[in-house]
Amino acid sequence: MxxxxxxxxxxxxxxxxxxxxxxxxxxxxxxxxxxxxxxxxxxxxxxxxxxxxxxxxxxxxxxxxxxxxxxxxxxxxxxxxxxxxxxxxxxxxxxxxxxxxxxxxxxxxxxxxxxxxxxxLFGNAKGMNDFIVITLGTGLGAGIVANGKLIEGYDGFAGELGHVDMTLGDGRLTGLNVKGGLEAYVSATGLKRTILYMLCKYMDDSRFRDIAYNDLHGEDITKAAEEGDPIALKAFDYTAKTMALALANFTAFTQPEAFFIMGGLVNSGKLIFDPLQTYFEEDLLEVYKGKVKILTSGMEGKTAAICGAAALIWEGWR
Amino acid sequence: MxxxxxxxxxxxxxxxxxxxxxxxxxxxxxxxxxxxxxxxxxxxxxxxxxxxxxxxxxxxxxxxxxxxxxxxxxxxxxxxxxxxxxxxxxxxxxxxxxxxxxxxxxxxxxxxxxxxxxxxLFGNAKGMNDFIVITLGTGLGAGIVANGKLIEGYDGFAGELGHVDMTLGDGRLTGLNVKGGLEAYVSATGLKRTILYMLCKYMDDSRFRDIAYNDLHGEDITKAAEEGDPIALKAFDYTAKTMALALANFTAFTQPEAFFIMGGLVNSGKLIFDPLQTYFEEDLLEVYKGKVKILTSGMEGKTAAICGAAALIWEGWR
Missing domain, CATH: 3.30.420.40 (ATPase, nucleotide binding domain)
Structure with a gap:
């Protein structure tokens, strides 16, 4: 075989x-x-x-x-x-x-x-010429396809959308010192940082007042939100809102037919996707409204990234 | 002929x-x-x-x-x-x-x-596979080429970069009601709006304290800056700074070899380009530094847009 x-x-x-x-x-x-x-x-x-x-x-x-x-x-x-x-x-x-x-x-x-x-090659983008994959892990990554081809850029470094500034240079620092960079808001790490922001901004009771930053885990935030923790709910809403703005921006760039969202945060399911969908349609320019889909991967969750890596080789064999 | x-x-x-x-x-x-x-x-x-x-x-x-x-x-x-x-x-x-x-x-x-x-076809991008044209007129437009092909998007509306939000949804409104949209800052209109912002923010004397918004013209702002008007100088610096952030963001998207800046604001010459170049290099991610050129059109100023439009037909004849 x-x-x-x-x-x-x-x-x-x-x-x-x-x-x-x-x-x-x-x-x-x-x-x-x-x-x-x-x-x-x-x-x-x-x-x-x-x-x-x-x-x-x-x-x-x-x-x-x-x-x-x-x-x-x-x-x-x-x-x-x-x-x-x-x-x-x-x-x-x-x-x-x-x-x-x-x-x-x-x-x-x-x-x-x-x-x-x-x-x-293997998933839900078969037959699409214009789409963008967003991976939400420790950081945020992007794979951009336009005119049926992956955009690699002049030097092979296209798609670093985690480091796009969203705040006129006046926001959270990313690991690469970009002020207001997207992944400082939208990623597993971004969600944890937003918990701190909400704890600071609001006075609501929350289980997270007893947990240090380094002990925060994405799954616990999801669980807390599902159980109605107000800080966790606010954090998810803010994450979805910021992500919607970013996806609306990206739409104005290459006008993709669809975004595919992958990575750990996808497991938070409707906590992210429901508000994301609503904010996204609000944020889109009139000419884009109703035309851009937000989808999840067509590949099995745990193996999507592995199959993607394997596609680099299989692509040449077809 | x-x-x-x-x-x-x-x-x-x-x-x-x-x-x-x-x-x-x-x-x-x-x-x-x-x-x-x-x-x-x-x-x-x-x-x-x-x-x-x-x-x-x-x-x-x-x-x-x-x-x-x-x-x-x-x-x-x-x-x-x-x-x-x-x-x-x-x-x-x-x-x-x-x-x-x-x-x-x-x-x-x-x-x-x-x-x-x-x-x-006719200008300075001959032989380039990855570049972005930014037009600075009443608004801000963009033409994006990646892998040697113009990106039109799923529905023909790619490149609406004037309406990319730069402010987490909390800034100036564009003509299409996008909060924080780029062209509300970087365009002939954006420059005029920035004059108001600077008049509001600072107490400097300026000829613009005697001129109403509707009587403001780009050429007058250029002239005032050349003559040392502090508000005009601050407005140009802010415009260049905001534009640099935007171009650094766009670089993270398709990693172009060059940006070509066109349109009326180009006539402001080094008032824009000198600070733009400096801020841009500062804002770029490490992997991009020193690799992305900011250029003007290779076509004669007054006719560049005309020749661009004509290229739509000539492209098919080659």
């Missing part, structure tokens, strides 16, 4: 899976990215993981390549550069070092762009 | 010219758009203008088509829709009505997208 190793490197988790040409992920494993201070140890863990998964599959496996999605990846240079949400700073020669460990055709791309390719 | 009628419909002026396949504009005329309450009268003036120009050329002229750049134009429908800076509201069937008056191959597009095509 021909399989591609799809690797998604996230700020929190790294996911590895073996994916066939239909986008089915046969085996997968996850581990915490932040466990590895040393980049070489991290790569050893990845290669170990690939062999581990291969051994689990009963039938003979033919590994035809390795696709990698990572934040701030340069498809041109095969590097990760100045990633806001990873420990390894500067320019990290991922492709070169990985090739020394396992000799396969390899391709690396910004994780959200990989997700966009995956959505086009 | 084969010529194309290039028509640029702006919020203030309409420009018509006859353009050859090398992008040379042989004859041109301008008139005030706002003179015409009635859209049919406006179209009659355009058609009259085309014949007027044709008659001026000594050698025999073969008109091979008519390209039109207009704000909020839909290339798909041949209409102008809900234009913020034109008198005719709703959906205006420009192409259909113009064809009734003069039977030529016609194509209409958002004025800034037309300018982008012109820059690619």
């Amino acid at each position: 021909d399989l591609v190793a799809g690797i998604d490197i996230g700020g929190t988790q790294t996911k590895i899976g073996l994916v066939d040409k239909k986008g089915v992920c046969h085996e997968k494993l996850f581990f915490r990215t932040q466990e590895f201070e040393n980049f070489d140890d991290f790569l050893d863990r990845i290669v170990g993981g690939i062999y581990e998964l291969k051994a689990k599959i009963k039938s003979p496996v033919n590994l035809i390549g390795c696709g990698i999605g990572a934040p701030n990846a340069s498809s041109r240079n095969g590097t990760i550069e100045n990633a806001a949400n990873l420990k390894w700073k500067g320019s990290v020669p991922l492709l070169e070092k990985l090739k020394q460990r396992i000799d396969l055709p390899m391709r690396i791309m910004n994780d959200a762009s990989a997700a966009a390719l995956g959505e086009m | 084969d010529l194309v009628a290039g028509i640029d419909i702006g919020g203030t002026q309409t420009k018509i010219g006859l353009v050859d396949k090398k992008g040379v504009c042989h004859e041109k005329l301008f008139f005030r758009t706002q003179e015409f309450e009635n859209f049919d009268d406006f179209l009659d003036r355009i058609v009259g203008g085309i014949y007027e120009l044709k008659a001026k050329i000594k050698s025999p002229v073969n008109l091979i088509g008519c390209g039109i750049g207009a704000p909020n134009a839909s290339s798909r429908n041949g209409t102008i829709e809900n234009a913020a800076n034109l008198k005719w509201k709703g959906s205006v069937p420009l192409l259909e009505k113009l064809k009734q008056r003069i039977d030529l191959p016609m194509r209409i597009m958002n004025d800034a997208s037309a300018a982008a095509l012109g820059e690619m």
Whole structure:
């Protein structure tokens, strides 16, 4: 069986899976990215993981390549550069070092762009020429397709929409020191920061008055909102409102047919999507109203990012 | 001689010219758009203008088509829709009505997208695959090229960057009621509004304390700044600063190789460009620094928009 190793490197988790040409992920494993201070140890863990998964599959496996999605990846240079949400700073020669460990055709791309390719090949964007994938994880990433092609930009760094300023240069700092950058508001981290903002702004009782920032977790905020915690509810509303403004802005850029929202925050379901949909339609220019869909991935949640990474290789085989 | 009628419909002026396949504009005329309450009268003036120009050329002229750049134009429908800076509201069937008056191959597009095509065919963007044209007139328009192709969007309305919110939904209103929309800050109108903001914010003496808003003109603000008027200087600095933030945001979207700035505000020269360049480099993410050029059009100022409109037809002939 021909399989591609799809690797998604996230700020929190790294996911590895073996994916066939239909986008089915046969085996997968996850581990915490932040466990590895040393980049070489991290790569050893990845290669170990690939062999581990291969051994689990009963039938003979033919590994035809390795696709990698990572934040701030340069498809041109095969590097990760100045990633806001990873420990390894500067320019990290991922492709070169990985090739020394396992000799396969390899391709690396910004994780959200990989997700966009995956959505086009395997998911709900089949047949669409203009769409945008937004990944909401530790940060916010974007993969932009226009005229049926992924936009990579002059130098391979297009789609860094987490660092778009929303506040005339006068708002929260992102990990890359962008004042008012979107991911400081809209992301798992952004949601946690908004909890603090709401605790500061309002006097409502809330379970979060007893929890320190470093002990805040997205799932707990979702649970609290579902149970009616007023601060959590306000935080979700603010997140949805800010995200709606951003998506309306992005619509004015490439006028996509649809946005696909992926990543951890999607698990908050209607806490995000219901107000997002309402605010978004309000914020859209007249000419766009009713024309732009907000969708979730057509790929299975836990493996969407893996399949996206694998799509980098499978794309060339079709 | 084969010529194309290039028509640029702006919020203030309409420009018509006859353009050859090398992008040379042989004859041109301008008139005030706002003179015409009635859209049919406006179209009659355009058609009259085309014949007027044709008659001026000594050698025999073969008109091979008519390209039109207009704000909020839909290339798909041949209409102008809900234009913020034109008198005719709703959906205006420009192409259909113009064809009734003069039977030529016609194509209409958002004025800034037309300018982008012109820059690619005749100007300084020859050979570039990723660039963005920003037109600064009564409003702000954008023409975006990625992967060597103009981005039109799902429905022909991409590039409405004048209506991108910069303020978390809490700033100046644009003509389309977008709170914090970019063109409320960065455009000829935005500059005038910023004069009011600075008169309100600071106590400096200024000639503008004796001039009403409706009597303010861009050229006078430029002249005042050149003569050291503190309010005019502050207004230019603020305009450049806001524009820099916007261009840094746009860079994170498609990572263009260059921005081309066109339109009336370009005549303010270094009052805009010097601070713009400085702020822009400061605002760019690390991965983009030093890689993105800010340029002016390679086409002659007065005729750039005309040649852009003509490029809509000439593009098909190459």
